[in-house]
Amino acid sequence: MDKAKRKAVIAGNWKMNKTPKEATALLNAITPLVKDADCEVIACVPYVDLAAAIEATAGTNVKIGAENCHWAESGAFTGEISTGMLKEIGVEYVVLGHSERRQYFGETDETVNKRTKAALAAGLKPIVCVGELLWERECDITEEVIARQIKLDLWDVSEEELKNVVIAYEPVWAIGTGKTATADQAEEVCAFIRAQLAKLYNQAAADAVTIQYGGSMNDGNADELLSKTDVDGGLIGGASLVAEKFAAIVAAASK
Ligand code: PEP
Numbered sequence: 001m002d003k004a005k006r007k008a009v010i011a012g013n014w015k016m017n018k019t020p021k022e023a024t025a026l027l028n029a030i031t032p033l034v035k036d037a038d039c040e041v042i043a044c045v046p047y048v049d050l051a052a053a054i055e056a057t058a059g060t061n062v063k064i065g066a067e068n069c070h071w072a073e074s075g076a077f078t079g080e081i082s083t084g085m086l087k088e089i090g091v092e093y094v095v096l097g098h099s100e101r102r103q104y105f106g107e108t109d110e111t112v113n114k115r116t117k118a119a120l121a122a123g124l125k126p127i128v129c130v131g132e133l134l135w136e137r138e139c140d141i142t143e144e145v146i147a148r149q150i151k152l153d154l155w156d157v158s159e160e161e162l163k164n165v166v167i168a169y170e171p172v173w174a175i176g177t178g179k180t181a182t183a184d185q186a187e188e189v190c191a192f193i194r195a196q197l198a199k200l201y202n203q204a205a206a207d208a209v210t211i212q213y214g215g216s217m218n219d220g221n222a223d224e225l226l227s228k229t230d231v232d233g234g235l236i237g238g239a240s241l242v243a244e245k246f247a248a249i250v251a252a253a254s255k
Helices: 020-033 047-057 083-088 099-104 109-122 134-138 142-153 183-200 203-207 222-226 243-253
Strands: 009-013 040-044 062-066 093-096 125-130 166-169 210-214 233-236
Touching (some): 009 166, 009 243, 020 047, 134 142, 183 203, 183 222, 222 243
Parallel strands (some): 125 166
16 A cells, blocks of 8 residues: 555644643644644643643544553552543543653553553554664664564454554654654664564555654654655654644645
């Protein structure tokens, strides 16, 4: 399948930024700037901002995502949020396995897999993040790391469910560091991810999956990154907090 047939997806990952009032103000600035986008536009926001974000984007083309979810439907999991809670308020996407969750909060491929399956079962669309550490790249095991993450994170996810999964390739050394992978490095790993998906499922299923690049993507480098055959979109941290920068990335993905 050629790239033009895949859905380009630009998602902001706000991380632990913006109060509900600030979220409304930022989304009110973003929505008019991206109203003609020819790609999926998503803002993934902190839990307490979700209701305000859904209200601020009602009737617009901007979709709202959460930054995590638990795999259990309910129960004794203090501090966690279930897929049902997210669905009920109108959340459509959820970021899972972000490197900051893996690095600081003990997230493993096993828990990413449990969350992914729960999200899909609830009708949420997971954005599953994979990526190598700098040290792993230097030791030349990037492909090994990515192959393992893809296999484990998507374990027991059916071909039908895969249609609702977005994969984000985020080299950990490029996140929030200002160091972007070159467009060729991003393409190399995104193409490798697609090849792994073809092995685990089949070529047609792999060709249909949206694969994003994430890691210091901004209004200056988005054009080149998004021009690559297997880079179908972006997961954007820092630049998603500035309406004009985020809108410029959306415009680059809409070309
Ligand atoms: C991210 O948080 O997923 C990310 C890619 O951050 P940044 O764009 O700031 O590197």
